[in-house]
Amino acid sequence: MKKAVLPPLTFPVDALEPYYDARTVGLHHGKHHQAYVNGYNAALDKLDAARVAGDYAAVKHWSREIAFHGGGHILHSLFWANLKPGGGGEPHGDLASAIAAQFGSIQAFDKQLRAATNAVEGSGWGILAAGPGRELAILQVEKHQNQLLPGWQPILVIDVWEHAYYLKYENRRTEFVDAVLDHLVNWREVERRFSGVAEA
Numbered sequence: 314m315k316k317a318v319l320p321p322l323t324f325p326v327d328a329l330e331p332y333y334d335a336r337t338v339g340l341h342h343g344k345h346h347q348a349y350v351n352g353y354n355a356a357l358d359k360l361d362a363a364r365v366a367g368d369y370a371a372v373k374h375w376s377r378e379i380a381f382h383g384g385g386h387i388l389h390s391l392f393w394a395n396l397k398p399g400g401g402g403e404p405h406g407d408l409a410s411a412i413a414a415q416f417g418s419i420q421a422f423d424k425q426l427r428a429a430t431n432a433v434e435g436s437g438w439g440i441l442a443a444g445p446g447r448e449l450a451i452l453q454v455e456k457h458q459n460q461l462l463p464g465w466q467p468i469l470v471i472d473v474w475e476h477a478y479y480l481k482y483e484n485r486r487t488e489f490v491d492a493v494l495d496h497l498v499n500w501r502e503v504e505r506r507f508s509g510v511a512e513a
């Protein structure tokens with residue numbers, strides 16, 4: 314069976330300083346993201362064993378583990394790749410046009426994205442997602458798997474679990490979200506993802 318593998322960071326662990334500290338990035342990638350990879354693979358193994366044994370007594374549990382850990386792995390992989398040193402700024406091109414058409418303006422989009430991400434209840438993600446008609450929506454995903462829209466592709470994801478920011482920013486989630494959007498977001502990668510979303 315094909316297993317998930319932790320993707321390496323595409324930048325040095327301290328490359329996002331001072332906005333994202335090396336200690337948090339190292340733990341977040343090497344420990345937290347790795348744990349989601351491990352949890353997803355373990356759930357696949359358990360379901361393999363259940364099929365062999367014909368014993369589905371725990372199928373609900375392991376199915377939930379796949380959604381949680383698999384979702385965590387997928388979202389973290391997207392997260393690392395939509396950050397870069399010297400990021401921030403604004404989206405360009407087709408994505409900028411689509412944002413303006415959907416949200417009224419880049420500025421209105423930016424305000425909603427920050428507000429929605431800051432207001433995620435508990436542990437979760439602020440996400441810009443593209444739908445089957447290449448329309449856009451800002452989602453508040455709780456944990457890694459709740460409040461997603463089926464068939465919608467996340468093109469920008471911002472992790473607001475406390476493990477993502479607490480060592481440096483403590484309870485100040487808004488400062489972390491501002492740091493990501495002002496200094497770290499890789500809009501070229503988000504544009505690339507949007508360009509790959511085909512109209513259904």
Ligand code: MN
Pocket residue numbers: 341345389472474476477
């Ligand atoms: Mn995380």
